[in-house]
Amino acid sequence: EVQVVESGGGLVQPGGSLRLSCTASAFTFSNYAMNWVRQAPGKGLEWVSCITYNGDRTYYTDSVKGRFTISRDNSKNTLYLQMNSLRAEDTALYYCATYVQRNSDFDYWGQGALVTVSS
């Protein structure tokens, strides 16, 4: 069964850092782009970042550019999100998900990692 499992969430003070991980199983991780999507409590979905299958290109939403870094280690089937200079508005459930632009329903999400930014 295809699975992606997030880890690394927690409580962090404003200005602090956190690294999320997402471990994939039962599919060829190195063949797929991956997304991070977040959802603030009681709010809608917000796309955060994407990385291509081999890591050669990355994309970010404007609000996290310069603060967050997406990366992957295909040898470990793991996706990362390094989050620096965290703000209260970054508080959210962070999902990792597979990404295919078109012609495919290969779309798998984890259950999310909760990040809370508060003093």
Next chain:
Amino acid sequence: EIVLTQSPATLSLSQGERATLSCWASQSISSYLVWYQQKPGQAPRLLIYDASTRATGIPARFSGSGSGTDFTLTISSLEPEDSAIYYCQQRNNWPLTFGRGTKVEI
């Protein structure tokens, strides 16, 4: 950035009724649109990709249509388990964007 506007914000209907959810894009996105269903405490579930193709395992009562800037998700005959929030997402341009969602109450 492409803005997706979903309407209505909330849709209250009865079991067996037809639901029509709209998603408008601020500029053309061809057919690079997907629809998700999200229930409380769950991750989003892909319903429709490429604007009109049902994902594997999605019941036939769900259908998508549209291209360019105007898109529609139709649930032909509502079942109780269809109570959820439905989001559209465009995959034509970076940054990827979601609509604000339509809550369907049954």
